[in-house]
Amino acid sequence: MKITGRHLLVLIAMCGLLASGVGLVTNVAGLFLTPIVEEFGILKGSASLMMTICNISFAFGGLFVPRVMKEKQFKTMLIAGTAVLAGCTAALAVCPSIVPMYVLCVLRGLAAGLMGFVFVTSVLNQWFVSGIGLATSIAMSCSGLAGAAFSPLVGAVVNGVGWRMGYLLLGVLTVLLNLPAILFLPSLDPQVAGLKALGADEQPQAAQTKATATAAKPVEKLSILLLVMVFTFSVLISAPTALPQHFPGIAELYGVAAVGATMISFSMVANSLGKIAYGALCDRIGNRMSMIIYAAMVFAALFLLLVMRSPQALMIAAAMYGLCYALGTVAITMLTRDAFGPENYGRAYPIIGMGGNMANAVFSSVVGFMYDFSGGYVTTIILMAVLLAASVAIALYVYASKSRKA
Numbered sequence: 594m595k596i597t598g599r600h601l602l603v604l605i606a607m608c609g610l611l612a613s614g615v616g617l618v619t620n621v622a623g624l625f626l627t628p629i630v631e632e633f634g635i636l637k638g639s640a641s642l643m644m645t646i647c648n649i650s651f652a653f654g655g656l657f658v659p660r661v662m663k664e665k666q667f668k669t670m671l672i673a674g675t676a677v678l679a680g681c682t683a684a685l686a687v688c689p690s691i692v693p694m695y696v697l698c699v700l701r702g703l704a705a706g707l708m709g710f711v712f713v714t715s716v717l718n719q720w721f722v723s724g725i726g727l728a729t730s731i732a733m734s735c736s737g738l739a740g741a742a743f744s745p746l747v748g749a750v751v752n753g754v755g756w757r758m759g760y761l762l763l764g765v766l767t768v769l770l771n772l773p774a775i776l777f778l779p780s781l782d783p784q785v786a787g788l789k790a791l792g793a794d795e796q797p798q799a800a801q802t803k804a805t806a807t808a809a810k811p812v813e814k815l816s817i818l819l820l821v822m823v824f825t826f827s828v829l830i831s832a833p834t835a836l837p838q839h840f841p842g843i844a845e846l847y848g849v850a851a852v853g854a855t856m857i858s859f860s861m862v863a864n865s866l867g868k869i870a871y872g873a874l875c876d877r878i879g880n881r882m883s884m885i886i887y888a889a890m891v892f893a894a895l896f897l898l899l900v901m902r903s904p905q906a907l908m909i910a911a912a913m914y915g916l917c918y919a920l921g922t923v924a925i926t927m928l929t930r931d932a933f934g935p936e937n938y939g940r941a942y943p944i945i946g947m948g949g950n951m952a953n954a955v956f957s958s959v960v961g962f963m964y965d966f967s968g969g970y971v972t973t974i975i976l977m978a979v980l981l982a983a984s985v986a987i988a989l990y991v992y993a994s995k996s997r998k999a
Contacts, residue, residue: 654706723792730872
């Protein structure tokens with residue numbers, strides 16, 4: 594199905610929000626660490642704490658989305674959120690020490706979380722019936738694409754005129770990327786704007802009747818057991834996304850340090866393209882089978898990382914492993930939608946999404962500590978395989994439970 598007209602503008606707007614709130618906040622943050630460490634004379638861990646604070650605040654920001662995501666005030670929320678995110682980013686340029694930067698990162702994370710995954714996927718669920726998997730994956734892939742597209746520009750500014758000018762540039766880019774959402778998103782529900790969700794006219798009459806009945810009935814209380822299971826899935830499936838940032842360490846340990854940066858690049862390309870492919874596949878064969886296929890490829894990548902040492906094999910493994918990002922984002926949103934239904938998605942996803950964000954933040958440090966204690970990455974690779982297997986088992990159980998109830 595082609596995405597055109599107002600639906601295309603809405604999708605572009607959601608891409609911009611994730612490009613600024615995730616791509617610029619997280620995926621280019623590493624460019625600032627070394628110059629900040631050198632200027633303030635602090636440990637790299639102290640500078641890296643900015644990223645952890647942002648990620649944790651981002652997770653908590655998503656919890657407030659259901660309370661502020663109202664038809665009459667969402668424009669105000671977008672404008673205020675953009676002002677806080679861009680303003681705090683620019684304010685980092687004038688900080689005299691690391692402590693005020695921590696405070697600004699709290700505010701940046703909260704603002705980005707309000708306009709992040711929860712808001713974007715909730716809007717897409719309203720505007721798309723057909724092609725929801727593809728639309729979601731395209732929007733989520735923009736977080737990685739933004740990092741790839743703007744890293745050279747930001748890096749050149751940081752290296753050329755300093756990290757403070759780099760933060761000012763990020764503030765300007767944040768406003769530009771958020772403008773489509775402020776200008777082109779007419780409403781949270783297309784019916785308010787006199788439009789229909791994409792593909793609504795193509796639903797069978799029985800499906801339309803069922804959807805109307807579902808929308809009309811009161812929202813039921815969330816199943817605590819189901820919520821815990823999907824939350825656990827989110828945590829376990831997101832943990833493996835912390836490994837790629839340690840690819841240079843793996844390459845160095847294997848005696849091929851020169852390919853470490855290339856492994857990250859291959860992984861990021863697979864991150865972006867893999868999400869789009871996952872969404873298209875999901876629309877065709879469903880989230881359950883798509884998840885199994887992607888998980889199998891990530892398992893194969895872990896096996897290659899465990900037993901292979903050649904540069905070519907490691908780069909192939911890195912590219913295959915990059916597919917874990919689709920599992921840690923698109924698969925979580927689709928499982929939440931399948932498990933709770935569109936009518937309960939906005940209540941369940943903020944909690945579930947927070948688990949995934951927290952897992953990535955925590956396991957980024959866990960992998961480093963495991964290396965310190967073991968002197969290698971074998972234990973870490975095996976752990977990632979175990980977590981991945983457990984997450985797939987939980988998801989399959991959720992789908993089996995839903996099938997039995999149906």
